[in-house]
Amino acid sequence: MSYRITEAxxxxxxxxxACPNDAIIEGDIYKIDAEKCAECGACVEECPTGAIVEE
Structure with a gap:
């Protein structure tokens, strides 16, 4: 399972x-660095807009 940050x-x-592995890359829309992501779901649980989805 992997995660993706949507346009939301x-x-x-x-x-x-929330990310314990510093896998979130800042920008107009944040992105997830797949190489650093441990797929723990911490970001999903904390996102107030529900913008992080499983792929």
Missing amino acids: CEACGTCKD
Whole structure:
């Protein structure tokens, strides 16, 4: 399982703060660095807009 951040992202930084592996890349819409992501789901649980989905 892997995760993707959709266009619903508001770049609030909540997912970045929640990620234990520093796998979130900042931008207008945040992205997930697949090489760093441990697929723990911490970002999914914390995202206030539901912008992070499983692929």
